Each structure stands twice: as structure tokens, then as C-alpha cells.
Amino acid sequence: MIYLDYSATTPVAYDVLESYTRATKDFMGNPNSLHSLGVKSKALMHSAVKQISDIFNVLESEITFTAGATMSNNLALIGTALANMKYGNHILVSKLEHPSIYSICKYLENIGFEIGYIDNTEEGLIDFENLKHQMRDDTILVSVCAVNSEMGIRQPLKMIRQIIKKENPHTFLHSDMTQALGKIPVNFHDVDLASATAHKIYGPKGIGLFYKNSRVPFTPLLYGSGQVNMYNPGTPPVPLIVAFSKAIRLATVDLDKRENFIKRLNEKIVNELKKYEGIKINQTKICIPQILNISFDNIKAETFLHALEEYEIYVSTNTACSSGEISTAVMAVYNDKKRASSTLRISLSYLTTTDEINKFLSCFRLVYEKLSLLKKEE
């Protein structure tokens, strides 16, 4: 199998799974229990949370564990919107967000919030002038993903936050950092709220992270008991938290080294694929190398995906979460409907080998030639 869909999800790292299993077996107590089993689980959980808060240099109380990034996005946008209604009802989002952000915005629109969409430059960078122009006195929240999931466009969050705060100090910045964590350095202090998830960084599925700076007024959406995990109450999933903590620690080291290696793989693919006449590479200067997006002129991306699957090669058409629709990112950057309607995403990891890329490229050629031929026969 050649797995090139790391941006959809990643295999769980052996050590992370090991921690999960051991925490499940050896720390069965409910961390809310008063007896020693509970106390032991709680102490472990605290150490796990502390490790995360130390890595991100934030307070432990600023971290909430969720079921995943989509839940984090829900808490971040809805909870902040509701709590800040007295300052206004205007929310801005980029045109490069994960589909979950747009679904949440649709709901917020239904309950009376006004959503604006920030333009981007030809490179995919947030258009600062447009952002300034759209900022208003009643803008309470801006959401810009750190790295776009379809093309890997990376945004300068610190600068974006500076612009926002200069225009309106009451506006908060949320960033979906799902595709950034473990790939590039992330800094929670560049934003006010952030979302991330474990399964994109070689951790287990079913746990995500929601960061909220303690200054941000917030309306909880879920109610229950327990002092930890304030905005997602209930019995905390200690083994998942432990595994997530470990995954974060392992995923945030050697970023440079890994990125350089992946960059070489990315260049190898690009150099090969740009020789094809019917393929366009959807890549700008600010794309991270872990994600590579291409468009087919005359082949349906989904057909291509299934054809590659016959060689046990796995890739995506735009993102796994929005299969079937046109690529919003490619549309936002190139403003070309045809180009956005048949896109393939190849996502790489430090686990990917040069050998795998060579095999992928030769299978790619076979599939391409076969499918182009069919096209001509039609």
C-alpha cells in the first residue's frame, strides 16, 4: 500500500498506541473519583494536560478536549459569537476554510449573525486591504485557518491578528490549526482561539483540542459537571488525552528536518507531473510541501482516485470531508470553475519514502494514459 492521504488522517504512531493501551489498562479509575484509583488517573491526566500546555506555552485551563476539530470549531465559533453579541453580530471568515467552518457559519447566519468572506490574493494569502476594509465596529470574530486543507496554503496569523486588533480591539481571531499542527510551528499566542485534532498527527481518532485564551468571553454550549475540560464536560477520556499528549510531543519535534525531506518529495512529484499537458499544479509560493493539489483538464478526479486504488495507492479528491463538491480553495485562488471541479490532493508525510513516490509516479503515468485514452475514444 502507498498511502498519500496523510491530510485526511494518519496512522497512529506505535508509541502513541502503546500509551493509549497502557493508560486504558493501568489507569481505569474515573479521574473524578475520590479513591486512589481515581486520584491516580487524575494525576496522569494532569501530567498529560500539563505537557500540552507547556508545549504551547498556555494555561492548562485554556485547553479543552473535544471529539475532534469539527467540535472544536463549533465551540470556538458559536461559543464566542454568543458571548460577544453585545459587541456586535458580524463575523468574518476566509474563503479557504474547512467545510465545517462554513456549516457553522450557516447556522450562525440562521440565528442572526452576519457572515462576511475575506478575499485572498492570487497566492492565496489573506488580502490584508480587504480584511481591513471589511472590519467593522461590530465585527466580533474572524476565523482564518492556519493551513488550508486542500492546497496547503499557509496564512501569517500573527500579522492577521495585528491587523484585526488595530481595526477593532474587541475582535477575536480563531484559527483552525488542524492541518498546521505537526507540520509547521504553531503558536497559540498568534490567535485567541484555535482548533486541532489528534488523528492528523499520528494520534487516535476521537479526540481534538480547543484552545481559548482566558481573556475571550465565552458561552459554553455543553453543560455538566467536572472541573477539567470545562467546555466539554463529562468523564474525561484519560487514555485518549494521554495518547494525544504524546502524539503532540512526538509531532512537534524535528519539524524543519521533516519539512525539508517532504519538500524534496513534493518537488519530485511536481517536476514529473508538470510534464503532463492535461494537468495543472495548484501550488503557490505559500503552500506547505506536505499537501500537493493538482487539477485534471479532462479526467474526473474521482475516477482517477479509484484507478489509483487498484494499485493500492490512496489519495483524495479535494478534502475527504467535502467529497463530491468543487474545491473551494482552488476556486478561491484561481477563480476557475473547471480547474476547481476535478482536483486531486496528494498529501505527504515524513513517513513517505522516495521509493513510494517513484512507484506512485509510474502508476500515475499508467493510470493517466489509460484514462486519457478512454476520454479520446468517447
Next chain:
Amino acid sequence: MQKIIMLKYAELNTKKANIGMFLHILKQNIEEKIGNFANIEFDKGRMFIKTEEENYSFVLNSLKKIFGIHEIEVGYQIENTKMSLIEESLIKIIQNKDFQTFKVETKRSDKNYPLTSLEISKHLGGIILKNKENIKVDVQNPEVIFYVEIRKDHAYIYSEKIKGLGGYPVGTLGKGLLMLSGGIDSPVAGYLAMKRGVKIEAIYFESPPHTSVEAKNKVESLAKIISEYTTPIKIHVINFTKIQEEIYKNIPHEYLITIMRRMMYRISEKIAYKNNCKILINGESIGQVASQTLSSMAAINEVVSIPVIRPVACFDKLEIIALAKQIGTYETSILPFEDCCTIFVPEHPVINPEKEKCREFEKLIPYEELLKEAIQNETILTNQTKKEFEDLL
């Protein structure tokens, strides 16, 4: 030029003959926190710290939690004191800085330098004006102040000043034993004593099963939080159950707390002397509860001869809370676990206990033996970072 952190010492200028010892201990304290990441040098006026760019925020955050530092200045060291080199460096520095108004302030400890401080400031102000657009001098209320210091071998330029914690380096004034409960006041008291240079060990009284492991963990966490301002704090844990139950069974209930505190003082004094601690420190605040009225303090204090320092005695509760929040202990202190003092609380504790009566009542229990036993069974928590979960995480 090289990036550098400079430290101004707090209060140490009042120390004459001892200053060498104070600086030595300050350097040691700093080395314990950041020694692996930084190069530290010092003279009588300043400490100089150099580190890799990626470690700056860690180093700065650590320095903000070390007593004995008046001010942390982040700037650049210039290779020598030649004016041409100072100018060149200053031009580089201003390029990366965003500001509209500024002034230059100069200090020269090298009094043989050909220009006076005022002349240097004026000259360098001119250089800045020439090399950056759209800026002007504002002597009254500048956005940025460029401080230039001409010392013997090097010149320094900095514009960022961070207030340090002040106080004396922990350890310069010997050791004290902190009576650490799980409440809000005692960690603050410990912090304040540390601020005056006192190194700390802690004593904690537990009464299982009346108190839970979580209460002990909480005390351990509190010790860990205040140990961020010093080295790990050793906690002496005393099992107090038997003594407490004896008191409860035999002594009139309005005197429960008074007698209990007298027993705690006695044990603390013994533990203190055994561990080279010269004083006891606790979080008593005048009038806060029945055991902290002046007559209570007098009735309790009479059983020991060791000095008892009560750093928050004259603070009101809100002041203590504000400080606890600043130190970082508040959130932990308010976690709801039964501590030793709150379990056997009588409905109407005596507000003005009489020493005579205390002595009489104490005859009702064989306390000497009980205290001896409790001290013998002391356990010690060293409050090192917990390693047990390390392989899981």
C-alpha cells in the same frame, strides 16, 4: 553586536561586604533554571546572559521568576566602545523596530570616555533621525527609549526593560520551615519569605482517613508552583490523625483548634531545628479566623521559642488573594479538599483562649509521646518533577 540580556540587581546595593556572596547565590539560582541554555557572567553592577535565539523566551520567562533581579534588559552588546561602531549597531537596531517617537538616554560608567552622557545621547539621537523616516524625538513621552550604556570594555544598547521580581536571591538569608496547608494564605506567605531571600522547606499535617490523598496532592502541587520561584521544595509530611483524634476525644471543643495549633507548632519547631531551619513561616493573618486573633496567636506561639514569621499577618484577604493569583497558586488553593484544619472544627471556637487553660487541658492527653511518634513517622516528599508518567507521555 550580539543579543544579550542584562540584569540589574535588586536591593543588593545596600549590601557592602556581603555583595559577593549575594551575587554568587543569585548566579547559582539562575544557573539552576537556565544554566543548560545560557552563558552567565557578572560584575558588581550587572549580570550578562547570552543564549541562542530559540531559547530567549524560555530564558526570559525563567528570569521573571527569580528573586534578586530588579530589572531585565534585553538588548545588544557592542564589541567595543568606539562611537563609529555604536552608531553602526544602532542603525541596524532601529531598522527592525517600529516607532514614531523616541529618545536616547545614555549612561557611562567609564568616566574617561571622551563624550559626556548628554553629548552621546544628542549625537546618537541625530544618527537615528538621519537613518529612519517619519520619526521624531519626544523627550517627554517617547514611544521608545534607546538606552545606551558605555561600560569599560563594551557598549550596550537596549530598548526593552522588564520589571524583575525584586527581593533577595533565595538562600542568601538561610532557611525557614513553611507551615503549608492547602489554603490560599500559606503559599503566599512562603512566596513572600522567599522574596526576602529565605530558602524554604515545608511541613504539612495530614489526617487520613479524615483528609484525602487529593488534599496531600494539592499541597504538593502548591509547593511545586512556589518552587518555580526557587529550587524544588522538600515537604515534611506529618501524620496527625492520632493526635487530632486524642484532642477531639479529650479536650473541650472550644479549645480544639487552639490545642491542635499548639501541637502543630511544637512539631514544626522540632522539624525545623532538625533541618537547619532558623524560623517558622506560616500564613496567619491577624483576625482572619478564631485561631488568628492576637490572644490566639499568643496562646499558640508560647509553646515554641523559634521565631515565627507571618508574612501576610497584616494583609487583608483580598490582598492575599490578589497575590495568590499573581503567583499562580490561587486556582489550586481553592480546589475543594478537606485539609487538616477544617475537619475538626468546633461550632464555637474560643476567640480569646487563655494560656493557663491550654496548659491545663493539654495535661489530659499524653501529647509528648504522640508528638514523638508523629515526628518519627515523618515522610518526605521531594517534589521533584514526577517521572512516573514520563514513558506514557
